[in-house]
Amino acid sequence: MGSSVSTLVTTREAPWQSQHFNLATHVGDQAHVDRNRCYVSRVLAGCDIQWLQQVHGVESVYVDAVVRNAPAVDAIWTDQPTIALAIMTADCLPVLLASRDGSVVAAAHAGWQGLVGGILTKLVSSLPVPASDLCAWLGPAISRQHYEVGEDVWGKFPAEHCYPHKEASHRMLDLAGIAKAELESLALHRVDESGCCVYEQKSFFSHRASQHEQRPEGRFVTLIVRQPL
Secondary structure, eight states, X not given: OOTTXXXXXXXXXXXXXXXXXXXXXXXXXHHHHHHHHHHHHHHTXXXXXXXXXOOSOOOEEEOSSOOSSOOSOSEEEESSTTEEEEEEESSSEEEEEEETTSSOEEEEEEOHHHHHHTHHHHXXXXXXXXXXXXXXXEOSBOOGGGOEEEHHHHTTSOGGGEEEOSSTTEEEEOHHHHHHHHHHHTTOSEEEEOOOBTXXXXXXXXXXXXXXXXXXXXXXXXXXXXXXX
């Protein structure tokens, strides 16, 4: 995304039957979350992290200084250096945005509800740069091979992003494909994907994997920060 922008994605470590390096306060393991967040802060030396209280909505917020009471939104942007924008996920899609000159950075939590509501279009339209000047990166999320949904969900999306399932009433939903198509329709300069499936790769937390395989619940974080010019 350019030399003036830095990104970071946290991962888990073995043993896999633990909540090692969980960063969310709402899934237990509170004793370790503060320690884990402090560690991430040390890695991002000289930067302050802005956390969010994600609510599966479509609203965004601008910050010019870190606020300790996490805003209840799912997208955030800044034009100030050394403010690291944090998105926590465990199946949903983290999306990072940056202007080509690195003067503006943004991040969004794009689950199916946010994508239905147009969270990415709304975030792009709120930024003080044209869409054609933005680069996007789609972070680790559950892949369509493992994201089975009912008609109450897949019925809200174009058919080309809903793949067949053995049960006629179900489909396999492609979150990354939906997000990429939306961003490309906005004529962004560039859209890249991580290609990482959090269900398949045990180095990430996955809510569905925790249900199906008795893996521990937790959240990892995807961050973006504008460096001083």
